[in-house]
Structure formats: C-alpha cells, structure tokens
Amino acid sequence: MATHQRIRVRTNTIKCRFCGSDDLSKYGKYNNVQNYICKTCGRKFAEINAYPEMQHPKELIVRALTYYYNGMSLKNIVQTFDDLQSVNINKSTVWRWVIKYSKLANQYVLSLKPELSDTWIADETMIPLWGKKYWFWDIIDADTRFLIASHLSKVRTTKDATKLFYMAKLRSKTRPKVVRTDRLYSYLKAFNKVFYSNRPERKVQHLLSQGFGSKTNINLIERFHGSLKQRTKVMRDLKKKSSARIILDGYVTHYNFFLEHSYLNGKTPAQAGGIGEGINNWGDLIDLAIRNPRANPKISLDWESEFEVE
Ligand SMILES: [Zn+2]
Known part of the structure; x- marks a missing residue:
C-alpha cells in the first residue's frame, strides 16, 4: 500500500x-x-499575522485582551477559543498575553495626553478583593468622563490620595481649575502637595462636596461606578498583587479607549479628549505601541514601582 x-x-x-x-x-x-x-x-x-516573537496570530491576542477586560474569566476565554476556533491555548498563556500587551499599551498611552475639562472629580469605593477590603480610588474628568487615574490600596492615607492626584497630573495635558472630592482628610494634604501653586494662572481650587448631598456629584459618580462594575471581575482573577498595577492601568486604558458612552453620543472618553482617533480596539493600540517603543520613557520609567498597589 x-x-x-x-x-x-x-x-x-x-x-x-x-x-x-x-x-x-x-x-x-x-x-x-x-x-x-x-x-x-x-x-x-x-x-x-503575528506580533514579533509570538507564535499565535495577533487576532487571538487581541481577543484575549478584549475578553479579559470585558470581565471574562481566563477559564472562559480558554473555553471560547476552543469552541470558536478549535485552538488549544492554556490559561497561563492567555494570562501572559494579557500582562505583556497591557503593559506595552499602558506605557504607550502615557504619551497620549488628553485635553480635559477644568473639573476633575475624585472618589473612593470599597471593594473586597483577595479576601480583604480594598479601596479603589478614581479621578475622572467631568466633561469627557476620561478616567485620568486609578489607584488601589488597603487604607486611605494621604500617600494614597497623593499618588492618585500625582498620576492624574502626569497623565493630563491640561491642568484642572477645580478638583472635587469628598471630605476625606487624606485629600486635603494630598491636594496641597500636588496642586498647590501661588501663581494665580495655575491656581486650582479644591471643592469639598457636602458628602453625597451634592446632586451633580452623585449622579456622575454613580453612573461612573456602574460602568466600572466589570473592573471588579477583572481584578478578581488576579493571583499576584505584583500584577495589580498593570491590570488596573489596563482597565483604565480599556475604559478610556474602547467603551463608548451614551453621555458622549457614542464616543469614547479618549475620543472626547482628542486622543482616540484611529484607536478602535486593542489591536490598533498594540500596533501603535510596537511602532513607538520609546514613547514617553521619562514617565513610564518606574511607573509601576512608584505607583504600586500596597
Ligand atoms: Zn489543522
């Protein structure tokens, strides 16, 4: 035969x-x-069509990041690849992709500085993670809904509030005129450290809202937290806290660049801030990051150690 x-x-x-x-x-x-x-x-x-040194097609990696930041578990991502494309990829491979390309994209987006409005709003929410209570700190721009920075901590110290403000300042092209927070003491010192200036043209006002009595604040913050529910799922899949900064920033990237807001007439916050053009999915962003490896090295250097989760 x-x-x-x-x-x-x-x-x-x-x-x-x-x-x-x-x-x-x-x-x-x-x-x-x-x-x-x-x-x-x-x-x-x-x-x-693969990324440098990668064996799998770009498309799979882009899907892995998209699914992950949409709140799908690693287990379900693996299952979806298996069902849809008969590709056998294990959880640790998916996880390596998510970490590697989130890091790359996060570093790149630090070089894209949005034009924000003059009012920024900071807020903290308590979320249980890894069997303990954690605080998510967020600072968003009132008009574009751009999530300027996020921070995660066990306690609410001045140092934590300072990190949040400092990250926000590094990321934005413009300086706010007003920063609104609740009456948490940590914000007072942090505000003075990061935003205080004796030059009148650089003056930023710290507005303390009357708890949740302030209507404009509460509406915006509540809708905002509604759209961040996915983030809790995303963070729950984390085994090691050393990856928390990458994933937290990865979610910030996902939220700003890929989530369209009805409030913004279907635009993303990045588009509203003038930096979203041509970046319609994780693939576009990864391509740009690979083409511009040295983008903004001054800021991205030590970003993780400086702003790590404690
Ligand atoms: Zn085959």
Missing part, C-alpha cells in the same frame, strides 16, 4: 490556526502572503 507523501514545512513559528498542528504544506501565495494547507485537519489558511 502506497504511503501518502507528507511534506513538512520546517518552521518553528507557523502552525495551523485551526488545530495547532505544524504538519503543513505550502498552498500558493495570494497578495504575497503564503497560504498553507493543514495535513491534520485539511483546512487552508494564510501565513499568520
């Missing part, structure tokens, strides 16, 4: 995008892209 002659394509990088087999034959070129036929499952596909 004649055995079937198999031609192995000797490459470490190209695998069938359907079944993962590396038993492939070349199958002609189309638009200069090599096509392959898989000897295992019989399906045809084009040479994969």
Whole structure:
C-alpha cells in the first residue's frame, strides 16, 4: 500500500490556526502572503499575522485582551477559543498575553495626553478583593468622563490620595481649575502637595462636596461606578498583587479607549479628549505601541514601582 507523501514545512513559528498542528504544506501565495494547507485537519489558511516573537496570530491576542477586560474569566476565554476556533491555548498563556500587551499599551498611552475639562472629580469605593477590603480610588474628568487615574490600596492615607492626584497630573495635558472630592482628610494634604501653586494662572481650587448631598456629584459618580462594575471581575482573577498595577492601568486604558458612552453620543472618553482617533480596539493600540517603543520613557520609567498597589 502506497504511503501518502507528507511534506513538512520546517518552521518553528507557523502552525495551523485551526488545530495547532505544524504538519503543513505550502498552498500558493495570494497578495504575497503564503497560504498553507493543514495535513491534520485539511483546512487552508494564510501565513499568520503575528506580533514579533509570538507564535499565535495577533487576532487571538487581541481577543484575549478584549475578553479579559470585558470581565471574562481566563477559564472562559480558554473555553471560547476552543469552541470558536478549535485552538488549544492554556490559561497561563492567555494570562501572559494579557500582562505583556497591557503593559506595552499602558506605557504607550502615557504619551497620549488628553485635553480635559477644568473639573476633575475624585472618589473612593470599597471593594473586597483577595479576601480583604480594598479601596479603589478614581479621578475622572467631568466633561469627557476620561478616567485620568486609578489607584488601589488597603487604607486611605494621604500617600494614597497623593499618588492618585500625582498620576492624574502626569497623565493630563491640561491642568484642572477645580478638583472635587469628598471630605476625606487624606485629600486635603494630598491636594496641597500636588496642586498647590501661588501663581494665580495655575491656581486650582479644591471643592469639598457636602458628602453625597451634592446632586451633580452623585449622579456622575454613580453612573461612573456602574460602568466600572466589570473592573471588579477583572481584578478578581488576579493571583499576584505584583500584577495589580498593570491590570488596573489596563482597565483604565480599556475604559478610556474602547467603551463608548451614551453621555458622549457614542464616543469614547479618549475620543472626547482628542486622543482616540484611529484607536478602535486593542489591536490598533498594540500596533501603535510596537511602532513607538520609546514613547514617553521619562514617565513610564518606574511607573509601576512608584505607583504600586500596597
Ligand atoms: Zn489543522
């Protein structure tokens, strides 16, 4: 009985995008892209479009980040890949992708400074994480709803409020005229440290709201927290706190660039802040980050150690 002659394509990088087999034959070129036929499952596909040094197609990595920040668990992401594309990828691979490309994108977006309105609002919410109580600190721009910075801590000290304000200041192109907070003591000292100026043109006013009696505040903050419910899910999948800064900033990126707001007539906060053009999904952002590796090194250097979760 004649055995079937198999031609192995000797490459470490190209695998069938359907079944993962590396038993492939070349199958002609189309638009200069090599096509392959898989000897295992019989399906045809084009040479994969992959990020540098990665074995899997870009598309899978982009989906992994999108699913993850939409609140899907690692387990469900793995299951979805298996169901939809018959690709077998394990949880730790998905996790490595999320960390690697969140970090890259976060670093890049630090160089994109939005134009914000003159009122910023800071707030903290208590969330249980890893069996303990944690505080999420957020500062958002009133008009664009841009999430300027987030911080996570066990306690609410001046140091924590200072980190939040300082991150916000580094990220924005413009300086606010008013910063609204509740009456938490930590904000008072932090505000003076970060925003105080004796030059009249740089003066920022610290407005203390009457608890939740202030109507404008409460409406905005409540809607804002509603749209951040996903974040709690995203953070719950974290095993190590050392990744918390990356994931927290990754969520900030996801929220600002990819979540359209009805309040903004379907725009994203990044678009409202003038920095969202051409960035419609995680793929666009990762491509830009890879093309601009040295973007804003001064700020991104030591960002994690300086603003780490404690
Ligand atoms: Zn195959």
